[in-house]
Amino acid sequence: MAMPTPTTPGALSRELGNLLERGRDRQLRLAVTGLSRAGKTAFLTSLVNQLRHAGVEARLDLLPAARDGRLLGAQRLNQPDLGVPRFPYDPAMQALSDTPPRWPEPTRGISELRLALRYRPARGGWLRTSVSHLTLDLFDYPGEWLLDLPLLDQDYYQWCQSRPYARGEQRQAIFSEWLAAAEALDPAEEASEAVLAELAEAYAAGLKRARQLGFSHLQPGRFLLPGELEGAPVLQFFPLPYLDQPREALEALPDNSVYATLAARFRYYQKQVVQPFYRDHFRRFDRQIILVDVLGALNAGPERFEDLSRALGELMQSFSYGNRHLLNRLLAPRIDRLAVAATKADHVTPEQHDNLVALLNTMLKEPLKDLRFANVPVKAMSLAAIRATRTREVRQGRERLPALRGTDLEGEETLVYPGDVPASLPDAAFWQRQGFDFANFRPLPGTTGALPHIRMDAAIDWLIGDKLT
Amino acid sequence: MAMPTPTTPGALSRELGNLLERGRDRQLRLAVTGLSRAGKTAFLTSLVNQLRHAGVEARLDLLPAARDGRLLGAQRLNQPDLGVPRFPYDPAMQALSDTPPRWPEPTRGISELRLALRYRPARGGWLRTSVSHLTLDLFDYPGEWLLDLPLLDQDYYQWCQSRPYARGEQRQAIFSEWLAAAEALDPAEEASEAVLAELAEAYAAGLKRARQLGFSHLQPGRFLLPGELEGAPVLQFFPLPYLDQPREALEALPDNSVYATLAARFRYYQKQVVQPFYRDHFRRFDRQIILVDVLGALNAGPERFEDLSRALGELMQSFSYGNRHLLNRLLAPRIDRLAVAATKADHVTPEQHDNLVALLNTMLKEPLKDLRFANVPVKAMSLAAIRATRTREVRQGRERLPALRGTDLEGEETLVYPGDVPASLPDAAFWQRQGFDFANFRPLPGTTGALPHIRMDAAIDWLIGDKLT
Numbered sequence: 024m025a026m027p028t029p030t031t032p033g034a035l036s037r038e039l040g041n042l043l044e045r046g047r048d049r050q051l052r053l054a055v056t057g058l059s060r061a062g063k064t065a066f067l068t069s070l071v072n073q074l075r076h077a078g079v080e081a082r083l084d085l086l087p088a089a090r091d092g093r094l095l096g097a098q099r100l101n102q103p104d105l106g107v108p109r110f111p112y113d114p115a116m117q118a119l120s121d122t123p124p125r126w127p128e129p130t131r132g133i134s135e136l137r138l139a140l141r142y143r144p145a146r147g148g149w150l151r152t153s154v155s156h157l158t159l160d161l162f163d164y165p166g167e168w169l170l171d172l173p174l175l176d177q178d179y180y181q182w183c184q185s186r187p188y189a190r191g192e193q194r195q196a197i198f199s200e201w202l203a204a205a206e207a208l209d210p211a212e213e214a215s216e217a218v219l220a221e222l223a224e225a226y227a228a229g230l231k232r233a234r235q236l237g238f239s240h241l242q243p244g245r246f247l248l249p250g251e252l253e254g255a256p257v258l259q260f261f262p263l264p265y266l267d268q269p270r271e272a273l274e275a276l277p278d279n280s281v282y283a284t285l286a287a288r289f290r291y292y293q294k295q296v297v298q299p300f301y302r303d304h305f306r307r308f309d310r311q312i313i314l315v316d317v318l319g320a321l322n323a324g325p326e327r328f329e330d331l332s333r334a335l336g337e338l339m340q341s342f343s344y345g346n347r348h349l350l351n352r353l354l355a356p357r358i359d360r361l362a363v364a365a366t367k368a369d370h371v372t373p374e375q376h377d378n379l380v381a382l383l384n385t386m387l388k389e390p391l392k393d394l395r396f397a398n399v400p401v402k403a404m405s406l407a408a409i410r411a412t413r414t415r416e417v418r419q420g421r422e423r424l425p426a427l428r429g430t431d432l433e434g435e436e437t438l439v440y441p442g443d444v445p446a447s448l449p450d451a452a453f454w455q456r457q458g459f460d461f462a463n464f465r466p467l468p469g470t471t472g473a474l475p476h477i478r479m480d481a482a483i484d485w486l487i488g489d490k491l492t
Numbered sequence: 493m494a495m496p497t498p499t500t501p502g503a504l505s506r507e508l509g510n511l512l513e514r515g516r517d518r519q520l521r522l523a524v525t526g527l528s529r530a531g532k533t534a535f536l537t538s539l540v541n542q543l544r545h546a547g548v549e550a551r552l553d554l555l556p557a558a559r560d561g562r563l564l565g566a567q568r569l570n571q572p573d574l575g576v577p578r579f580p581y582d583p584a585m586q587a588l589s590d591t592p593p594r595w596p597e598p599t600r601g602i603s604e605l606r607l608a609l610r611y612r613p614a615r616g617g618w619l620r621t622s623v624s625h626l627t628l629d630l631f632d633y634p635g636e637w638l639l640d641l642p643l644l645d646q647d648y649y650q651w652c653q654s655r656p657y658a659r660g661e662q663r664q665a666i667f668s669e670w671l672a673a674a675e676a677l678d679p680a681e682e683a684s685e686a687v688l689a690e691l692a693e694a695y696a697a698g699l700k701r702a703r704q705l706g707f708s709h710l711q712p713g714r715f716l717l718p719g720e721l722e723g724a725p726v727l728q729f730f731p732l733p734y735l736d737q738p739r740e741a742l743e744a745l746p747d748n749s750v751y752a753t754l755a756a757r758f759r760y761y762q763k764q765v766v767q768p769f770y771r772d773h774f775r776r777f778d779r780q781i782i783l784v785d786v787l788g789a790l791n792a793g794p795e796r797f798e799d800l801s802r803a804l805g806e807l808m809q810s811f812s813y814g815n816r817h818l819l820n821r822l823l824a825p826r827i828d829r830l831a832v833a834a835t836k837a838d839h840v841t842p843e844q845h846d847n848l849v850a851l852l853n854t855m856l857k858e859p860l861k862d863l864r865f866a867n868v869p870v871k872a873m874s875l876a877a878i879r880a881t882r883t884r885e886v887r888q889g890r891e892r893l894p895a896l897r898g899t900d901l902e903g904e905e906t907l908v909y910p911g912d913v914p915a916s917l918p919d920a921a922f923w924q925r926q927g928f929d930f931a932n933f934r935p936l937p938g939t940t941g942a943l944p945h946i947r948m949d950a951a952i953d954w955l956i957g958d959k960l961t
Contacts, residue, residue, distance in 0.1 A: 099685050106721065106726050109724065216568050216571075219570075251719045252575065254580065255577045256571060257574040279570070291575070
């Protein structure tokens with residue numbers, strides 16, 4: 024198409040508008056993370072969906088650019104990182120519009136999607152027709168990868184001393200068989216490839232079992248999602264349970280000893296698995312949102328609730344990383360804004376949402392303090408990326424109680440009152456009552472256009488709203 | 493353990509022996525490759541098994557070191573490459589000793605296993621007690637990866653012109669639907685992420701379908717085994733069917749055009765997928781064996797037989813790579829010995845084995861010429877890594893015909909006479925007769941010790957025998 028020669032005043036103003044548009048082009052790399060089952064895939068699907076339907080069907084009243092009709096649309100573009108899998112948005116929407124609707128398949132590893140947002144700036148100035156672009160690169164990746172950050176701060180000896188398999192009674196029970204076998208191993212004996220492989224497999228099986236049972240604080244993270252490293256020696260190490268010799272004696276053992284072999288694999292894991300993620304991806308994200316399944320943990324009981332808190336504490340260290348002198352500054356992130364969101368807010372009645380945010384704030388008190396100290400703006404919130412329930416009021420005697428109506432995973436219509444969310448860390452009395460009853464729901468049927476949600480607009484506003492003014 | 497002070501003549505000679513042993517230490521990196529279903533896993537399992545049983549149960553008469561009782565044993569060691577999956581020898585042996593016995597699971601991608609061989613040199617000289625070591629690093633990797641080498645010699649324009657989907661009628665039929673959709677695409681139009689992803693998926697589905705139907709010459713190889721690149725744009729390209737514009741016009745198209753987008757992905761594939769395998773692995777192998785399922789191709793008919801020949805021709809270019817000036821010499825291999833073996837020789841009667849080798853030699857006439865020109869010693873042979881049949885003579889009238897007895901995959905005992913293997917490229921008359929009837933067999937039961945084989949000892953002798961003298 025030939026470009027029009029700017030001879031008329033109208034053409035001139037169009038030309039100036041184009042120049043202005045190009046001048047205002049912005050780019051933002053936004054990452055979504057969370058431990059498995061926190062709702063990363065649902066969040067990213069809903070995020071893309073809301074932006075694509077902004078201004079038409081999507082309800083985004085808490086996002087000023089959308090409320091004021093300035094957000095004109097979102098178009099998918101080719102992503103710049105050719106080696107990163109594309110986030111499967113279409114299959115996810117397909118699953119949600121199936122009969123019966125299904126939750127999208129969870130992603131494994133990192134994935135990416137690029138959007139171009141078109142919007143009219145709030146203060147358009149003298150050129151009312153000006154349109155700006157924001158190029159939004161969206162990523163999701165497993166929060167489990169961030170649990171490996173503390174491994175960079177330790178050497179193999181310190182990691183063994185930390186006894187990661189011994190936190191809590193239920194976890195100890197899971198690892199008891201592995202522990203008995205690992206105790207029999209002499210750090211000084213010659214390493215047998217087969218014995219180490221077997222023990223490492225038993226250790227990885229323990230981690231997987233712990234995750235199934237609802238534990239969160241699991242290291243090393245890649246043992247849970249090995250990908251192409253399945254069966255490689257770099258994933259075949261484990262902490263030696265009892266080291267009664269001093270560090271110097273252990274470190275003097277020959278290269279083919281059990282201790283030296285495991286320590287070498289630990290170092291390789293640090294350098295070839297953990298560091299590359301930080302170097303190639305993490306430090307290039309501008310903003311991130313961490314999703315947390317607080318309600319699931321409340322359901323799972325005190326040991327696993329505490330385990331989630333501890334895991335989040337470790338995970339969030341990655342974001343105040345820049346201030347830690349021990350670690351390589353090259354790996355430090357440039358995060359300029361962070362959100363932490365309790366997901367699945369549609370699984371409790373609306374009057375509980377404030378408690379949910381208050382509880383999240385209490386759980387993350389220490390890491391949030393560190394982040395504020397590191398001058399990273401951070402906000403805690405609650406949301407439902409894809410709302411699966413409707414609120415109903417139920418009369419009970421003279422009272423009107425709020426309740427939830429939805430379809431459970433077996434396809435039964437149900438009406439539930441899940442219970443109260445504690446506003447601060449639950450005490451023994453809470454756990455004894457076992458007062459919390461969390462149900463899983465199917466997505467609502469007929470979600471072909473904009474997805475129903477709770478406060479996705481608030482999340483979007485915090486994460487990108489300032490770039491749309 | 494304290495070292496004995498060499499005071500007595502016996503101790504002195506032991507010491508000298510130790511010194512000699514260390515001085516003679518050798519290392520060899522041996523790779524096994526072949527297109528899928530050629531028998532890589534069976535071969536590597538048998539290779540490890542024979543070496544571990546050498547001198548005890550294994551029948552290795554064609555390997556002088558074993559025949560003379562000088563090969564003392566093989567021990568597994570920790571492999572040096574921590575990021576490469578370990579070859580699953582134990583699960584493979586487990587499958588073979590199951591009831592009923594099963595073939596081992598095929599490997600995907602590259603895997604590795606390290607053995608230490610202990611042997612007495614043939615010319616021990618004055619020190620009869622001297623023992624030498626050979627450290628043997630064994631690898632297997634998909635031959636499909638080698639089919640990508642020619643892509644390094646081409647740019648995207650040339651690749652499109654080569655029309656890889658149009659070789660032969662049956663292949664054209666497989667790709668007809670994809671072709672109709674791809675023809676509608678204008679190289680100059682703006683690339684749509686979704687449209688390119690869909691067409692690339694259809695192209696990959698065509699490659700997978702072609703492989704299922706017995707085709708071998710399939711590019712790009714990683715489309716068949718994507719691993720962690722599943723869903724990444726680097727695997728989302730395909731040849732544009734009709735390019736009626738000259739190269740210069742196409743190359744001047746903007747970055748976001750269909751042509752430029754696909755060409756960029758093609759280049760990324762060359763640099764980030766094909767080259768790293770050659771750089772990090774291939775050029776570090778000392779010796780290689782290429783396994784070929786000639787009998788399977790004879791069974792599949794003329795188009796697929798010819799396709800296998802062409803695929804092998806391209807694949808074997810990788811081994812005479814050092815002499816090709818167009819390609820980066822840094823990627824050139826240091827191969828000093830090569831074997832090409834027709835596998836599954838136990839699926840034809842013994843008097844056909846000479847024909848099998850003759851046929852293989854004819855199929856590979858041109859690539860073998862290139863290799864000899866490149867001064868790479870190469871030998872063609874036939875073998876059965878794990879023999880699954882027994883030979884029987886059957887009387888028919890006055891004749892005694894050789895036949896095979898085995899158990900088919902459904903568990904039925906069968907007696908078959910598979911037919912004659914042509915000694916040179918089969919002609920039209922051969923294909924019309926459809927005279928070749930290739931059956932699949934289960935492994936023989938009770939294979940817990942040394943695995944039964946045909947000429948594995950000859951293969952081992954060619955590949956490592958000279959290092960055991």
